[in-house]
Amino acid sequence: MKKTLYLILLILIVSISVIFTIQNTNQVDVRFFSWDLEMSLAYIIFLSILTGIVFSALWILINMFKYKKQIRTLKKQCKNYEKQLEIHSDTKNQKI
Numbered sequence: 001m002k003k004t005l006y007l008i009l010l011i012l013i014v015s016i017s018v019i020f021t022i023q024n025t026n027q028v029d030v031r032f033f034s035w036d037l038e039m040s041l042a043y044i045i046f047l048s049i050l051t052g053i054v055f056s057a058l059w060i061l062i063n064m065f066k067y068k069k070q071i072r073t074l075k076k077q078c079k080n081y082e083k084q085l086e087i088h089s090d091t092k093n094q095k096i
Contacts, residue, residue, distance in 0.1 A: 020042060
């Protein structure tokens with residue numbers, strides 16, 4: 001059921017994208033610093049969205065690696081605390 005829903009959603013998005021591209025073939029001047037380009041409006045919007053996706057993905061990956069490192073550090077701390085607790089409970093049992 002989920003795969004069918006995703007497939008229908010994908011077909012809908014691709015169809016809308018194709019219609020948008022066909023309807024927006026007007027050439028637009030783009031100036032950025034020393035660049036001066038003439039491109040289709042659809043290409044400009046597509047490149048803008050793609051740039052946003054790439055930067056977002058990089059940001060997510062950087063945070064993911066940071067959090068994984070933090071999780072490893074916390075797991076090591078937990079193991080150390082468990083060992084200390086085990087040693088403490090063993091010494092306490094030996095006194096009784």
